Amino acid sequence: MLRKNRKLLHTTKNIRPRKKIRRYIDLKKRQRKKRIILFSVALIIFFYWMFFSPVWQIKHIQINCPDFLPSAEIKNIISSQLNQKKFFIKNNNIFWADLPKIERILKKEFPSIGEVKFKRIFFNTVLVNVRGRVAQSLWCFLDPEQQTDSLEQIVTQNNSPANCFLADEQRIIFAIAQKEDWQQNKIIVLSEQPKKEIFQNVCAADLMTRMQETKQLLSEKFNLHNSYFVEKKNGLLIARVIECEQANEFNTNISGAKNCFFAVKQKVWEIYFNPANDLSLDLTKLRLLLEKVISSEQRKNLQYIDLRFQKAYYK
Numbered sequence: 001m002l003r004k005n006r007k008l009l010h011t012t013k014n015i016r017p018r019k020k021i022r023r024y025i026d027l028k029k030r031q032r033k034k035r036i037i038l039f040s041v042a043l044i045i046f047f048y049w050m051f052f053s054p055v056w057q058i059k060h061i062q063i064n065c066p067d068f069l070p071s072a073e074i075k076n077i078i079s080s081q082l083n084q085k086k087f088f089i090k091n092n093n094i095f096w097a098d099l100p101k102i103e104r105i106l107k108k109e110f111p112s113i114g115e116v117k118f119k120r121i122f123f124n125t126v127l128v129n130v131r132g133r134v135a136q137s138l139w140c141f142l143d144p145e146q147q148t149d150s151l152e153q154i155v156t157q158n159n160s161p162a163n164c165f166l167a168d169e170q171r172i173i174f175a176i177a178q179k180e181d182w183q184q185n186k187i188i189v190l191s192e193q194p195k196k197e198i199f200q201n202v203c204a205a206d207l208m209t210r211m212q213e214t215k216q217l218l219s220e221k222f223n224l225h226n227s228y229f230v231e232k233k234n235g236l237l238i239a240r241v242i243e244c245e246q247a248n249e250f251n252t253n254i255s256g257a258k259n260c261f262f263a264v265k266q267k268v269w270e271i272y273f274n275p276a277n278d279l280s281l282d283l284t285k286l287r288l289l290l291e292k293v294i295s296s297e298q299r300k301n302l303q304y305i306d307l308r309f310q311k312a313y314y315k
Contacts, residue, residue, distance in 0.1 A: 050093075050095065051089050051093060051096070052089075055123055055124070056093050056094045056095060056123060056124065057090070057092050057093060057094070057124055058082055058092045058093070058094050058097060058124055058125070058126050059124040059125070060124060060125040060126070061075050061078055061079060061082075061125075061126050061128060062125065062126070062127045062128065063075050063128050063130065064127070064128065064129045064130065065128075065129075065130035065131075065132070066130070066131075066132040068112065068132060069110060069112060069113065069130060069132055070110075071130075073110075074106060074110070074128070074130065077102075077105060077106060077109060078102055078106075078126075078128065081098075081101070081102045081105060082097060082102075086098070094120050094122070094123065094124060094126070095120075097126070099118045099126075102116075102118075103116040103118075106130075111133075111173075111174040111175060111198050111199060112132050112133050112174050112175055113130055113131070113132060113133070114131045114132055114133040114134070114168065114174075115130075115131040116128065116129070116130050116131075117129045117131075133166075133168040133172075133174045133175075134168055134169060135166040135167070135168060135174075135175075135181065135186055136167060136168055136169045136171075136186065136187060137166075137167045137171075137186055137187040137188070137189060137202070137208070137211075138164065138165070138166055138167075138177050138181055138182070138186045138187070138188050138189070139164065139165050139166075139167055139173070139189045139191055139196070139202050140163055140164040140165075140177075140188075140189070140190050140191065141163045141164075141165075141191050141192075141193065141194070141195040141196065142163070142190055142191065142192050143163065144192075163195060164176065164177040165177055165196070165198075165202070166181060166186075167202045170201075171201045171202050171203060171205065171208055172199060172200070172201060172202075173196055173197065173198050173199065173200055173201075173202055174198065174199070175198075185225075187208075187211050187212065187215055187228075187229070188228035188229065189202075189203075189211065189228065189229045189230075189231055190228065190229070190230045190231070191230075191231040192230075192231060192232050192233040193231055193233065203231070206275070206279070207231075207237070207275050209279065210237065210273065210275060210279050210282075211229050211237075211239075213279065213283060214227075214229075214239055214271070214273075214283065214286075215227055215239075217283055217286065217287060218239075218241060221287065221290075222290055224241050224243070226241070226242040226243070226244075227239055227240060227241045227242065228240055228242075235274075235275060235276075236272065236273070236274070236308075237272075237273040237274075237275050238270050238271065238272055238273070239270065239271040239273065240268055240269075240270050240271075241268070241269050241270070241271065242266050242267070242268050243266065243267045243268075243269075243299065243300075244266040244267065267299070267300060269299065269302040269303055269304060269305070270303070270304045270305070271286065271304070271305045271306075271307065272304060272305070272306045272307060272308050273307055273308065274307075274308040277307070277308070282307045285307055285312040286305065286307060286312070289305060289312055289314060293314075294314060302314065302315075303315045
């Protein structure tokens, strides 16, 4: 009897702690459910506030761009893109607006745009800074049926104007050249290579560097400001230097130097390059020839300087 009472007492002592543990576990479960519910409600409210609240909707667009770019059209395209929906969310939220996509669309629509930077101004304004491409060179791709690579004939006769393009400092074509573009101090190239299109590279970087440094040497060292280049089909590069007594009013150099491209009385001589040769060596040979060997008076009868070989030749 005594043993049975002891067993019953032992069992009763074990049951009480278990009940307390169960109640504690149930209480924790209820508290956890409440926290989950409260967190879910708070998350839904935050989600709605972030995505749908008018507080974060873009209402003002400020455009800063060069005069040659249509700011009103750019603003209309941006507004149109912001009003579109992605899934069920409008794109006009200041946090979630797909600005990189808008930049791609603007560059495709306006090739003259070089860079677009967006700045979010809280709570509902976007500042758009648009940088236009700067024309570094003007390229005319010669029609195979044309029998001339004369700059004067190509421009004044207005042959195939759609074949002349502007390219920026990255050598990317971005616009068709207009008449006024010939009046600015750019690298001018007549090319027999296949015609390129908008957004294509006009040439390799080393070829552009060769033309830039050659033009710079002629202009700064010898005051020969009027030169252009001919890119032959076989890869030969020719620099044509024009000297004259009186400049034509059609083309005025922005640097203030006398421009002889379309002068009535002009003297033209050429420099032949092999683009595969070492550039610094070619320019050294050219500089030494014009400094030490060929005087300004002798240039009146000069026909060409040939830098394609180890020794430089002239006539």
